Amino acid sequence: MxxxxxxxxxxxxxxxxxxxxxxxxxxxxxxxxxxxxxxxxxxxxxxxxxxxxxxxxxxxxxxxxxxxxxxxxxxxxxxxxxxxxxxxxxxxxxxxxxxxxxxxxxxxxxxxxxxxxxxxxxxxxxxxxxxxxxxxxxxxxxxxxxxxxxxxxxxxxxxxxxxxxxxxxxxxxxxxxxxxxMVPSEVSGILFTSNPATGERGELIINASFGLGEAVVGGQVTPDTFVVNRNDLTDIEITLGPKDHQIVYDGDQGVKLQEVRDKDREVSSLTDTQLQELCETALKVESLYEDVPQDIEWAFCDGQLHLLQSRPITNLPAQPIELEWVPSPPARFVSRRQIVENMPDPICPLFEELYLTRGLESPRPESLMVGGGPMFVTVNGFAYQRFDWPQIIAEAERREREKEDPREIAEGDIEVAEFKAFEDQIKQSKQASAKVAIPDLQPFKESLNELDRAAFNEWYLDNESESLDALITMPESNNPTYIAFNHTTQNDRQVKSWYEDSQPRLKAVANKWRAVDVASASDETLLEGVVDMGIEEGHYWSGGSSHTFGVAKSTDDQLQCFLREVLPKHNFISGQFLTGIESKTMQSNLDLFEIANLVRADKDLTYTVLVVPSQFLMQALRDHHKGSKVVSALEKYLKTYGHQGYSMDFLEPTQMEDPSALFASLKGMVRDKDYHPENQSKKTAAIRQQKMKEIGELLNGLEYWQFRFRLWLAYKYNFIREEVAFMFGYTWSILRPMAFELGRRLVEIGTFKQADDVFFMTSDQLEQAISERSHNRSMPELGELAAELREYREACKQHHPPGTLPALASEIDAVSFKETQIKNDEDSNVMRGFPVSSGSVTAKASVVLGPAEFDKMTPGSILVSPLTTPAWTQLFANAVGLVTDVGSILAHGSIVAREYGIPAVLGVGNGTIRIKHGQTITIDGDAGTVMILEESDS
The missing domain is CATH 3.30.1490.20 (ATP-grasp fold, A domain)
Structure with missing residues (x-):
């Protein structure tokens, strides 16, 4: 040896x-x-x-x-x-x-x-x-x-x-x-052949300082930084660091840190000649390693360059690209709202085709947009909803003309007439709805306790008039939120339709394809299943569920609007009153808590759950001699909730496939011995009672009973939001295995490089690949295309999509009314968003961008994320507050934050960019503000 x-x-x-x-x-x-x-x-x-x-x-x-x-x-x-x-x-x-x-x-x-x-x-x-x-x-x-x-x-x-x-x-x-x-270097450091921070492949990044390189590698000195254009090695940006210390020999053994002379700190550590030689050598080293970007340690001694190490750069971001945020015609005005709030990243081409374009459009015989085309589109891969309604186009064109010459507003233009007609429509709709809503007074009165009912009857008799019923059920307001889903007749019909049509239809599609044996199914059958489920999931939303969802959203919005208009200085929000409502989201948390209790009961299982990393925990529990009950409980849990994903895009895995994020939440429950869901219920009940007391002291007469009516209506339908959302991606745990099996077969024949290339194709391309495979032929060009599209998607992910395009569209009330992101000043330490859950808290921020980072969530911190879906719910058990980039009053995060009794500010736009993991921030869920107090200590 x-x-x-x-x-x-x-x-x-x-x-x-x-x-x-x-x-x-x-x-x-x-x-x-x-x-x-x-x-x-x-x-x-x-x-x-x-x-x-x-x-x-x-x-x-x-x-x-x-x-x-x-x-x-x-x-x-x-x-x-x-x-x-x-x-x-x-x-x-x-x-x-x-x-x-x-x-x-x-x-x-x-x-x-x-x-x-x-x-x-x-x-x-x-x-x-x-x-x-x-x-x-x-x-x-x-x-x-x-x-x-x-x-x-x-x-x-x-x-x-x-x-x-x-x-x-x-x-x-x-x-x-x-x-x-040993190389007793005069100057040394690190060179990256690509920018490790931005992913830019055209830049060489050099950190250099005096003495031995360990000072630079170990972060004991702020070095000089050189940014060099790799194409010609002449376009150089130099930032001189203080270089106040260097590592030198400490006699015959070891090294020591000593101060650098003042005059040396102010000069460049590298000469132009050394920099040129270093860059040329680095490119040759990268070539040796087959052009894989390298992290190289180097040193100069007596004018000679020495290479001390070279390794691949780990976690290198995608090559950055410049993007133009302009919707493609016929789209003019778009916003990141509605169903696309559940799509945080650029979506894959197959999902865009099946769900966004074909599925969401399937219930509509013709386009509702000015200029035609689908209601949902993508800009740089990110999904948007179009706002090209006639009245919005009319208002935009009127504003444009007014800017050009305020004296030449064409009052007679048909577009202006359409806009005025829209305003008239709001008034007429409210008047009609007030009449229809009058019968709602009876069930409203029946919902009151005996004391409140007596008070209402006494007040009603003292103030009885022909218009009183209409005034109670429809407040005086020009806010368009009151024109939709404002009475029980319409709302009950919509909810009934969801239970009898939308939900059963999606379940039937799931059952149909669940019965297929994936391994033995033909290529054609696999593709047919993927296409059918992708389209049907889109139809589930646009064919009725969006309106059912809208029942909860509108009644919540109406309560919020009433509070803002009647008590504008008191920071009341609807979420203070809409707590304690049973939902599937909260039930999932209770079910997970029961599993946590099973684990807590045994010290060996507790050790395993807390020690084994989330991605390996399921297998560790299967192998554990005491793990059978916990495994059975987890399997039952995943059977119920496992279809839920962290994004609507079926490119991303479901909890069933990858429960590691779920396990991160389970660990939090096991770790926190004081955690119990009952504590949340007590907390939210206390908030609700306190706010009811406060508002009872501020309102009386008509305004008080208008508030109670709006609260009753919102509370009655709030539950349906989570019922609808629970079904999102219901078929994905069936669709994805079929897609992967088809992808595997196309890898086998040589068309694809990896099985999930299937998601970067269109259905037509997949049909063509299947046809070629039936003749034992491959289409490797499709695999190359998939690689290009994958790389493009990764590059787009580095960008933060604007909430509304173009930005000026936010000036139009009918657009801003529906926005889910607020534009914030990038230089201010105070950000504004939508206040959705009451309270104020100061704590460290846990910035969690996706399920791969769920382990970053620390107990007692404020969760900062792009958005949340039902699959994120378990993180709330460890959170004391919530901030999201996207979302508004009835987003998932809003509902769950209320149930947990934690402050929440949603739709701040750039929170995950501005707030760093570990920073101390203060959020005010009543005022809708987020304040950054100190730098990250992570």
């Missing part, structure tokens, strides 16, 4: 020389200036562990302990380090290291000793900074001791935790060690 090898080795197995060693060997063999030295192979570590019988002891020690309910590895790491450092290396390995060190041909030569694990410096796992490096090591004994310390650093708390979170088995890792002649 060979324990050492030269750096310029062709034996570049990851399992032999580790990630760092393999990279250095490859560069050295390619002729780059890599400092000379040798590699202590991973076989040396294996032999050391085997001879001393350490592996079993190490793995037994390498277990997490719980601290405040979170897994930590500090004690494990310390125990393993003590074990390794107290165990002799063994003469054979030590002797080989001595000989290799002696071959460097200089007594007590200063060397760098660096860790090189088999799971580091890889495209998916960098392990940056988690294992040890020892600098200015002199003498064979010191080198041997440094090697042992490198072995011990395989088990640092950071490395243990990183492997644990990423599912890398602790028994699979080994450590090689790099020993290189």
């Amino acid at each position: 060979v324990f050492t090898t030269e750096i310029k080795t062709t034996q570049d197995s990851l399992e032999l020389i580790g990630g760092k060693g393999r990279s250095l060997a490859r560069m050295a063999c390619a002729g780059f200036a890599v400092p000379s030295g040798f590699l202590v192979t991973a076989d040396a570590y294996r032999s050391y562990v085997s001879i001393n019988e350490l592996q079993t002891q190490i793995l037994e020690l390498a277990k997490a302990e719980l601290r405040d309910g979170y897994p930590v590895f500090d004690s494990s790491s310390a125990a393993i380090k003590d074990l390794i450092l107290s165990t002799a290396m063994g003469p054979a390995i030590a002797e080989e290291i001595r000989l290799a060190y002696a071959d460097l041909n200089q007594d007590d030569l200063s060397v760098a000793v660096r860790s090189s694990a088999n799971a580091e410096d890889l495209p998916g796992f960098s392990f940056a900074g988690q294992q040890e490096t020892f600098l200015n090591v002199r003498g064979a004994d010191a080198v041997i001791e440094a090697v042992r310390n490198c072995w011990a650093s395989l088990w640092t708390a950071q490395a243990l935790s990183y492997r644990h979170q990423n599912g890398i088995p602790q028994d699979s890792v080994v450590m090689a060690v790099v020993v290189q002649v």
